[in-house]
Amino acid sequence: MRVLLTGHQGYLGTLMAPLLTEAGHEVTGLDSGLYADCVLGALPAPEPPALAVDLRDVSVDQLTGFDAVVHLAALSNDPLGSLAPEHTYDINHHASTRLARLAKEAGVGRFVYASTCSVYGASGAEDVLDEEAPMKPVTPYAESKVRVEADLVDMADADFVPVSMRNATAFGFSPRLRADIVLNNLVGHALLSNRILVMSDGTPWRPLVHARDIAGAVIAALAAPADTVRAQAFNVGSTGNNVQVRDIAEQVKVAVPEAELVITGETGGDPRSYRVDFTKIGKYLPDFRCAWSVADGAAELVREYRDRGLTQEAFDRRFTRLAVLHDRQAAGTLDATLRPARAD
Numbered sequence: 001m002r003v004l005l006t007g008h009q010g011y012l013g014t015l016m017a018p019l020l021t022e023a024g025h026e027v028t029g030l031d032s033g034l035y036a037d038c039v040l041g042a043l044p045a046p047e048p049p050a051l052a053v054d055l056r057d058v059s060v061d062q063l064t065g066f067d068a069v070v071h072l073a074a075l076s077n078d079p080l081g082s083l084a085p086e087h088t089y090d091i092n093h094h095a096s097t098r099l100a101r102l103a104k105e106a107g108v109g110r111f112v113y114a115s116t117c118s119v120y121g122a123s124g125a126e127d128v129l130d131e132e133a134p135m136k137p138v139t140p141y142a143e144s145k146v147r148v149e150a151d152l153v154d155m156a157d158a159d160f161v162p163v164s165m166r167n168a169t170a171f172g173f174s175p176r177l178r179a180d181i182v183l184n185n186l187v188g189h190a191l192l193s194n195r196i197l198v199m200s201d202g203t204p205w206r207p208l209v210h211a212r213d214i215a216g217a218v219i220a221a222l223a224a225p226a227d228t229v230r231a232q233a234f235n236v237g238s239t240g241n242n243v244q245v246r247d248i249a250e251q252v253k254v255a256v257p258e259a260e261l262v263i264t265g266e267t268g269g270d271p272r273s274y275r276v277d278f279t280k281i282g283k284y285l286p287d288f289r290c291a292w293s294v295a296d297g298a299a300e301l302v303r304e305y306r307d308r309g310l311t312q313e314a315f316d317r318r319f320t321r322l323a324v325l326h327d328r329q330a331a332g333t334l335d336a337t338l339r340p341a342r343a344d
Helices: 011-022 078-083 085-105 140-155 182-193 211-223 245-255 279-284 294-307 312-318 321-331
Strands: 002-006 026-031 050-052 068-071 110-116 161-167 169-171 195-198 205-210 232-236 242-244 260-263
Touching: 002 011, 011 026, 011 211, 068 085, 068 211, 085 110, 085 140, 110 140, 110 211, 140 161, 161 211, 169 182, 169 211, 169 294, 182 195, 182 205, 182 245, 182 294, 182 312, 195 245, 205 211, 205 245, 205 294, 211 232, 232 279, 242 245, 245 260, 245 294, 312 321
Parallel strands: 002 026, 002 068, 026 050, 068 110, 110 161, 161 232, 169 205, 195 260
Antiparallel strands: 205 242
């Protein structure tokens, strides 16, 4: 397929673009470049040809000729979404729905949407949650994903095949690193400060999935028969990676044994606690299997952080989404709407 990959210069997109190419697809990127320079070490391969455009400004002409859109681009951070909810809804909801509508108008056949298991939010359920479970988002980020999923179902027809991939919390190394997601963050702190600090009580459940396994799920969704995935949602992850926060911290301790593990419990529990059922994706996308465990990811991160010379300053500023946007606005390279500022 000719695939347009939005957010190709992000944490997931940087890994996904070459993997899509390896799978035989012709990839074009689309990105506004918010995090293009947030790189640790070398990029894995030459980047694909790309459209340098804000998601909110995409035109139908730019989508014409593609067979599929893989839509990753978003403000992908819960604290950032809470700080600027108006931008989160503008970009993550309205611009995403508009992109799908324009893609349909342009004759794009398949639309693979990066949603999140965070839609289950404060489920309060003891059982694992399948795709039919009630969605109870607790952040603007997760709420925006719920809204887009509903919009995509309404757009589906014989010629337009949208599918929502509810990714578990991502982990693992990407040259365009994110340090503000749980495993990546704990490993970084363990190496840089010799402490693994958990401020909650460690009991909340989280489903985790490696960034490369997310790419594998997208590749499977592109290859699946249209009737299998049309207007469907799939939880993306594996049962073995349903873990409690304290379990994640303990795996980091194994990977960085010299670090001190401290669970303070000072912030108490977390309303976002849920375990997820991954039966459906295994049944309907049988070519997809998660290859990475949390332990594998922790070991990979330790190796890459050390080999690529991760520093405290880079960890805190260059690879933390909220800090990057603050710094760019302070420098005048980003305007109030989070678009790259134009030179006078």
